Amino acid sequence: MLVFIIRRIILAVVILILATLLVFFGMRLLPGDPVLMLVTANQQQEFNEEYLLELKHQHGLDKPMMVQYFNWAGDVLRGDFGISILTQRPVADEIFRRLPISIHVAGLAFVIGHILGIPAGVICAIRRGKWLDTVITTLANIGITIPNFWLGIILMYIFGLSLNWLPIMGYTSPFDDFWLSTRQLIMPVICLLIFPLAGVTRQARSSMLDVLHQDYIRTAWAKGLKERIIVIKHALKNGLIPIITLAGMAVATIIGGGVIIETVFNIPGLGRLAVSSVISQDYPYVQAISLFVAIAVVFANLIVDVAYGWIDPRIRFG
Numbered sequence: 001m002l003v004f005i006i007r008r009i010i011l012a013v014v015i016l017i018l019a020t021l022l023v024f025f026g027m028r029l030l031p032g033d034p035v036l037m038l039v040t041a042n043q044q045q046e047f048n049e050e051y052l053l054e055l056k057h058q059h060g061l062d063k064p065m066m067v068q069y070f071n072w073a074g075d076v077l078r079g080d081f082g083i084s085i086l087t088q089r090p091v092a093d094e095i096f097r098r099l100p101i102s103i104h105v106a107g108l109a110f111v112i113g114h115i116l117g118i119p120a121g122v123i124c125a126i127r128r129g130k131w132l133d134t135v136i137t138t139l140a141n142i143g144i145t146i147p148n149f150w151l152g153i154i155l156m157y158i159f160g161l162s163l164n165w166l167p168i169m170g171y172t173s174p175f176d177d178f179w180l181s182t183r184q185l186i187m188p189v190i191c192l193l194i195f196p197l198a199g200v201t202r203q204a205r206s207s208m209l210d211v212l213h214q215d216y217i218r219t220a221w222a223k224g225l226k227e228r229i230i231v232i233k234h235a236l237k238n239g240l241i242p243i244i245t246l247a248g249m250a251v252a253t254i255i256g257g258g259v260i261i262e263t264v265f266n267i268p269g270l271g272r273l274a275v276s277s278v279i280s281q282d283y284p285y286v287q288a289i290s291l292f293v294a295i296a297v298v299f300a301n302l303i304v305d306v307a308y309g310w311i312d313p314r315i316r317f318g
Contacts, residue, residue, distance in 0.1 A: 121204020
């Protein structure tokens, strides 16, 4: 098992390096110049070539791209994510201020989506063809096709503007006002969890249907074991691998959806910062946010790989 984990960690590091290379050089190949945006925004400075070159030198943009990459990577390893080109503030300060907000919203969506989705899929498989299976499957099929930004606008109109039940935007820490924080997060979390919830429900149903037709399950039924024991102890564990795979993919889905939802609901998390930073081509912010996203996705997939080996020992030697 240790060798299996080490191999997966090495692969995760390689993928992480490739991701940083892609983001770093991709941003610099885009048209436009962040320094020009800074000069345009700062009306007090005189626009001239000398000042432009000074700004580029100050932010290291006058060096070859490979030198810029290795300088940035070396600083990151020391915990320095650079200085924002536009705001002139340390990137790490803003990242770590917004990171807990994004984790709070995305974490709730991930946990609630899987807590509801797995049992829903299991129930559909056990009650296949019944009215409950039909209702849940239909809702899952609808949920997997709904754009989260569209759903967010509809929820804002109904529950925020028409009924005035929920705040339509903003974020409050639960440590400051738990009730207000909960009300503000209901709509964003629903928008983020709808796709993972629907996907997990469908996958759990499919996996359980495959397992429930196996010989050892029929033997368990013939022995007179209780349904709860058969489902939890025998069927669910053997049907978990596809569900775990989808859970790893859901991390990327929720992070990607968070970029849109944080913008729609005006939540000051990393997603909203990413949008504004890409538009203004603030390289340090985009690179730092992309690095955190890549780490989250790679770490999630590493956990999935390790879980494979724990659930099915044969995979450890694959």
